[in-house]
Amino acid sequence: MSNLLPEIKALGTIWWIEIFSEISDKDKQVVYDDLLVFISEFENKYSRFRQDSLITKLNDTRKIENPDHITIDLLQTGINLYKQTEGLFNILIGEILENRGYDANYSFLPKEANLIIPNPTEELSISQNLITLSKGRIDLGGFGKGYLIDLIVKRLKDNFNLEYFLINGGGDIYATSDNGKPIEIYLEHPIEKDTFIGTTTLFNQGFAASSPHKRKWKAGDKIFSHIVNTKEEPISIDGTFVKADTVAKADAFATVSLITTPEKIINFANKYNFSVAFIKSNDTSLFYNKNW
Incomplete structure (x- = not known):
């Protein structure tokens, strides 16, 4: 049995969530409504394309006071990936992308600039009370959508007791199984x-x-x-x-x-x-x- 939720448009792509467990139409609507809000809130907080997001605030003001645990973990994950990949993965590429024209307005009009990508282990400081950014601009596009899908996986299991499902966020996918298959x-x-x-x-x-x-x-x-x-x-x-x-x-x-x-x-x-x-x-x- 397959229950496909209505598609969700967020983070510049289309999301499909398919549930392979038995679920009533009423409960399916409850799950959809919950995820619609959850995904929207994540995008509003962490997209560099939104002028009022936490990431834009950090990029512009260079600090976030009293960050929540997801913000801390999200940015710390970015630093950890930098270390694991020997510097190949770097969340401080936002300024490079903006100068290429991949900006909040999707202008696609590049600017001439010779920019050096900063080191997040040196320029991004994270504590329970304060996050500061000395250089560069953060872009979470390299793993942010995947991180969100992982949060949704936990949410479907913990909040709705769902075991069999697939989440497809524009080609980034998590699947448990189809009743064990x-x-x-x-x-x-x-x-x-x-x-x-x-x-x-x-x-x-x-x-x-x-x-x-x-x-x-x-x-x-x-x-x-x-x-x-x-x-x-x-x-x-x-x-x-x-x-x-x-x-x-x-x-x-x-x-x-x-x-x-x-x-x-x-x-x-x-x-x-x-x-x-x-x-x-x-x-x-x-x-x-x-x-x-």
């Missing part, structure tokens, strides 16, 4: 629209995919992307697919896998216990690690 999903080709290059199954796992081709724009004779190559290594990957125990981890490492070597991708996967598949540039084969 793994759930099969399709892997979309990163360049060829509406083309699938394979399938994989999820069983109490998160999933994310990333590609430098998905969100790009042209200004003058230059092409810009939402992917910030923090180490300025040549990008040789057209698309990545990651499965992990959390969607936040899958989200972050799907992005990181685009801006490093295939060898380092596999090393990260083995070290941090996730599965990865990727397509190299000019190659139609799907490469993956042994756990895929």
Whole structure:
């Protein structure tokens, strides 16, 4: 049995939530209403595209007083990912993206600037009473949606006693199971629209995919992307697919896998216990690690 909730538009994408347990129409509406508010509140607090969000406040005023535990954990997770990825994943890329034109107005009009990405372990200070930001501007796009999905997973289990479901937030996915059966999903080709290059199954796992081709724009004779190559290594990957125990981890490492070597991708996967598949540039084969 499958119960698909009405779609939700948030964080620049469409959300689908499917429940595989028996649930009445009344209870399904209660779940939908709750998640609609929960997702909206998260977006209002943590999107850099909103002028009244906490992230915009931190970027502009350089401090947040008396932060709640989710804000603390969210930003600390960003710092931890920076350390785990040896600096490849960096939440202080907001200014770079804004200068490329990926700003609150979606102007896509780049500005000439030679910016250095700050180190969040040095410039972002987090305590129970105060968060301060010395340099840079925060962007949580690299893992924020995945983090939110993980919160929703916990919410569905704890608040509604739901066991079997799938959450799809614009391609970032978490699936428990379909009454004990793994759930099969399709892997979309990163360049060829509406083309699938394979399938994989999820069983109490998160999933994310990333590609430098998905969100790009042209200004003058230059092409810009939402992917910030923090180490300025040549990008040789057209698309990545990651499965992990959390969607936040899958989200972050799907992005990181685009801006490093295939060898380092596999090393990260083995070290941090996730599965990865990727397509190299000019190659139609799907490469993956042994756990895929």
